[in-house]
Amino acid sequence: MKEKLSKKLKSTAFILLALSAITSCSRKAEEPSPNSLDIQLSSSNISEIQEIPHSHTFSNKKILVLFGYDFNSEDFENEIMGKLEQNYGLYEEGGIIYPLRFPDDFKRGGRSYATELFNILSDPEIEFGGILLLGAPEHSHLALARNQDLWNQEVPFPVVALYPQDDTLGIESTCDFIIDKTQNTDITDELKAEEGTKTVSEDTKKLIFNFIEHTILCDFSFADYPDILYHLEKITQKRKFHNYTDPESGLKSINHFVIE
Secondary structure (H helix, E strand, C coil), rough: HHHHHHHHHHHHHHHHHHHHHHHHHHHHHHHCCCCCCCCCCCCCCCCCCCCCCCCCCCCCCCEEEEEECCCHHHHHHHHHHHHHHHCCCCHHHHHCCCEECCCCHHEEEEEHHHHHHHHHHCCCCCCEEEEEEECCCCHHHHHHHHHHCCCCCCHHHCCCEEECCCCHHHHHHHHEEECCCCCCHHHHHHHHHHHCCCCCCCCHHHHHHHHHHHHCCCCCCCCCCCCHHHHHHHCCCCCCCEEEECCCCCEEEEEEEEEE
């Protein structure tokens, strides 16, 4: 009898050990590898990526949208401003969008200076959560450089330029990334491109709202997940793009991209 009981106890112990080993292996398999890439940003402040419009979003942080060259026509601005007001609200009404129009909102002594942008960014009464420069005018990068100095080179919100007309190296060094139009090497193509920029395409409008929506989803900071390509793909969606190539040096930029 004792022998039978002893065998049963040994058999039970073996089964329990086997189950324990299986459970342990299962837990280890569920744990992510330290070398794996968590594309869902589970380690960041983003609890969940939602694919819905943030209509009438309320936040203390504001997103500055600068309407520069090719984006400051009355028709285009009225259309986009109307949609921005409807979905997110404007700053003056307690919303999150802080719109600026160049050159009208940058006048000083009868002339307009893009460097006036810094005075707005350094306003202690406004907490910004993102900057989108549309057709950034010349010398915009000087204001952005001063803003970098203000934050000791660690600006806590994304700065993105769409189709800038500022100095290339300057804007590249002061933005998280730049989205540009197709490069043209032929004079005829350049003339056609200039004609085409008079009317902003529907795809361009989508890029604007994609940036705003993605910035909100990322809690107004890209710092938790600094992979440029991840954010670029979220903003451009299914559009193809490639790195900008400097026409003089032939060097490719790491944060300047061209929509194909």
